[in-house]
Amino acid sequence: MPLDVIFEILVWLPAKSALRFKCICKEWYNLINSPTFIKLHLNKSLKPNSQHDCMLLWITSSTLCGVDDLYQPDKETKLNWPKDTVNDGDSVYFVGSCNGLVCFKIIRGREFPDYGIRRFLICNPTIRTFKSILPAMEMKWTHNIISCGFGYDSVHDDYKIVVTSCSLGVTNKYVFTYSLNTDLWSCSSTPTRVPTGRNWTINNSEAIYGNNNMLNYLVVSSEIEDLASDDYRIARYDVVSEKWRDDLSIPPVQVSKFHHFVQLEKLNGLLYLHVADVRVRSNEFWMMEEHDGSWKKMFTIPGDLYLHHLIARSKDGHRLLLIQYFHSERTLLFWYDQRDNTRTPFKLAETMPKDIGLYKLCIASLVAIPGGCSLTKLQQLEDGA
Incomplete structure (x- = not known):
């Protein structure tokens, strides 16, 4: 042939x-x-x-775990963290994923004098490679006051880590950017493009990459006692030009400071906003169409599923993979079918973490990590290890 x-x-x-x-x-x-x-x-x-394949990944204290096929989760994979990257007392968190590459940050525990980000890890869980990246020496940070993002620069075929302050708006804020192609950090002090004259705080802990060379940050006004939808904006950072672009508004939803949970995420390559109302126990999901700032209401889910986190949507569009925030001593995942209101358990390991921030959806890809000099193979743990 x-x-x-x-x-x-x-x-x-x-x-x-x-x-x-x-x-x-x-x-x-x-x-x-x-x-x-x-x-x-x-x-x-x-x-x-x-x-x-679409992979579901989660983090435990000692391993990176996942299922290779979200829609047929018959086998779990456990990958040991690379040697000398995660120490006792460290915590590992997702920063983001794109094109099959996943970025993690490793935080030193509060009891240590060098508390803060110790290093970043870039990993392709499909081909079992990783790259360890140390933070720039000029960075004086702790993980309480910074926000991280991971995105793809399609113009230069490069992957970048972006680190910025959680406070945006009135004064210029330094932005640190790491390029995998050059293996170097750079620093810029360009101001944000959120409305001037107000202080803004990043509402999401990490930026959401929108497949359009933009990292998207949900920001909220820090000067208002009670909030309306106009007090939320989406600040956008262009990973190609390494500059802030015009901000976007959120949909005209009813929100308040003390009664609503608002979260920006990504589903099927498009940004969506999850708005949960504490008082009436409701969940609304809004999708941004074609990255142009226009919003369309996707669906609501029943009140008894209040504060469930949406991870994925089935290929036919009818089922939602939801994760429950708190349920006894373990996390619950299940497929929710919107057509008949039925729920099918998504059975995984008993050791899955309860923190929803320790889960990430990732496509399976063959993309190599740029900068081969520091690449190392991840070791897969055998069953029962």
């Missing part, structure tokens, strides 16, 4: 299957490792109704 025909067949395979076919022969190995194949395979994976 001609190699170009083999190429067209292999590129439709899920990432895990493509990895296995690398062992067939040297020609196939070189083909699947080629930048052209990897980029085309990624583009197919990013399409809304792609049949390629």
Whole structure:
């Protein structure tokens, strides 16, 4: 069979299957490792109704865990943290993911004098590689006063970590940006584009990458006793130009400081806003269409599912994967079917964390981490280890 025909067949395979076919022969190995194949395979994976794998990852104290296929979670994978990167007393948190690469930050415990971010880790859980990144020496931070983001610069084919203050608005704020291509940190002091004359606080702990070269931060006015929707904005940072762009408004929802929970997230490549009302125990989900700032109300879910976090939507669009905030001593995940209000358990390990911030959805991809000099293979733990 001609190699170009083999190429067209292999590129439709899920990432895990493509990895296995690398062992067939040297020609196939070189083909699947080629930048052209990897980029085309990624583009197919990013399409809304792609049949390629979607992974669910979660963090425990000692391992990175996940299921290789969100829609058929029959096998869990446990990856040991790389040697000398996570120490006793450290905490690991997700920063973000894009194109199959996942960024983590490692926080030193409060009891240590060097409390704060110790390092970042970039990982591709599909091909089991990671890169360890130390923070810039000029950074004087703790994780209480900074916000991190991870995004893709499509112009320069680069991945970047962005670190900024949680307070935005009146004065210029320094922004630190790390480029994987150059393996260097840079610092800029460009002002934000949120409305001037007011102080703004980042509402989400981390930025949300919107697949349009923008990191998106939900910010809220820190000067208002009670809030309206106009007191929330979405500040946007362009990872290509490394500048702030015009901010966006949120949908015209009824919000208040003490009765509402507002969260910005991403679903199927598009930003969505989750607004929960404490008083009437309701959940509204609004989707931003085509990154242009216009919003469309997607759906509401019943009051008894109040403060459940939306992780994913099924390929047919009818089922939602929800995670319950608090339930006894363990986390509950289940598929909720909007058509008949039924719930199907999503069965995973008993050791899953209760903190919803320790879960991340990630596509399975063959994308290599730029900067091969520091790359190391992750070790997979055997069952029962």
